[in-house]
Amino acid sequence: MSFLRKHAAIFIFLALWEGLSRFQIIDPLFFPPFTKVLATIADLFKLGVLERQITASLYRAIPGFLLATIIGVPLGLLLGGWFKNINGFLELPLEVFSQLNPFLLFHIIILFMGIGEAPKVTIVAWTCLWPIVFSSINGAVNVNPHLIKSGRAFGLSRIALIRKIVWPAAAPLVFAGVRLSLGYSLFMLIAAEMMGASSGLGFMVMRTQEAFQLDRLFATVTVIAFLGLFLDFLLRLFGEKFLLLKMESHLNATD
Numbered sequence: 001m002s003f004l005r006k007h008a009a010i011f012i013f014l015a016l017w018e019g020l021s022r023f024q025i026i027d028p029l030f031f032p033p034f035t036k037v038l039a040t041i042a043d044l045f046k047l048g049v050l051e052r053q054i055t056a057s058l059y060r061a062i063p064g065f066l067l068a069t070i071i072g073v074p075l076g077l078l079l080g081g082w083f084k085n086i087n088g089f090l091e092l093p094l095e096v097f098s099q100l101n102p103f104l105l106f107h108i109i110i111l112f113m114g115i116g117e118a119p120k121v122t123i124v125a126w127t128c129l130w131p132i133v134f135s136s137i138n139g140a141v142n143v144n145p146h147l148i149k150s151g152r153a154f155g156l157s158r159i160a161l162i163r164k165i166v167w168p169a170a171a172p173l174v175f176a177g178v179r180l181s182l183g184y185s186l187f188m189l190i191a192a193e194m195m196g197a198s199s200g201l202g203f204m205v206m207r208t209q210e211a212f213q214l215d216r217l218f219a220t221v222t223v224i225a226f227l228g229l230f231l232d233f234l235l236r237l238f239g240e241k242f243l244l245l246k247m248e249s250h251l252n253a254t255d
Contacts, residue, residue, distance in 0.1 A: 017031075017033070017034045018034045022035075029214070030214060032215045037222055041219045041223060049204075050220075050223060056200040057186075057202070059117075060117060060121055060193075061124055061186055061189045062185075063124075064123070064125040064127075064189070065125070065182055068127075068132055068185075071125075072129045072130075072133045072177075075136070076132065076133045076134065076135065076140065077140045077166060079136075080136060097130070098130035102123055103191065103195075105123065105126065106192055120189060120192045120193070123188060123192055124189050127181075128181035128182070128188075129181075131181045132177045134177065135176055135177025136173070140166050142170070143170060144169065147165050148161065150165075151164065151165045175239045179232060179235055179239075182231055182232060186224070186231070189202065190224060193206075201223065204216075205221065208220060
């Protein structure tokens with residue numbers, strides 16, 4: 001019952017979707033019933049179409065997301081917890097870079113890298129980088145200064161301070177930025193695939209729209225939505241099982 005209450009809004013939305021289309025309150029030609037969309041998804045999986053497109057998109061989204069995480073977390077923790085003067089100097093340039101329109105930037109990247117997989121991975125990494133960097137900076141800046149003083153009193157080096165005190169204390173904010181960037185990675189990739197790709201979920205959205213295959217279009221959009229929810233669920237589960245446990249172990253080690 002708790003599961004039903006928690007997700008009641010979703011079930012109500014799906015029921016309205018099905019009912020309005022099924023009883024032709026809205027034109028089912030332009031808005032097919034949800035059950036028909038599910039049947040289309042099943043057919044596309046049987047044909048192997050969706051499996052290929054999902055695989056192509058994940059091969060682009062995951063490397064870009066991981067690259068942004070590998071760069072963004074250490075950079076943010078260092079700027080917020082170590083090089084605070086440099087952080088103040090770089091604050092405005094970082095804000096400017098983060099506000100660059102990724103759709104316009106994608107075309108510039110294509111000019112230098114050509115048409116291929118590299119521009120798509122690069123634009124995903126660029127888009128994901130900034131939420132991770134800023135959340136990591138905020139997490140490091142907001143660490144309790146008494147913890148820092150205690151670590152210094154025990155003779156911890158700067159690297160040890162970041163590893164044993166700053167990182168565990170900043171982990172919740174860092175993880176929030178990582179989760180946010182994961183959603184950005186899929187969103188930006190779909191847009192990039194719609195502009196220049198011959199495979200992937202974004203390409204499939206464009207192809208089905210141009211061919212007026214609305215059942216396949218709704219099926220693809222639904223798969224994208226549930227794929228995003230599934231990836232977020234996996235990342236949240238990873239954070240709860242590993243990151244928080246690691247934070248507790250670091251805090252216990254400093255006691």
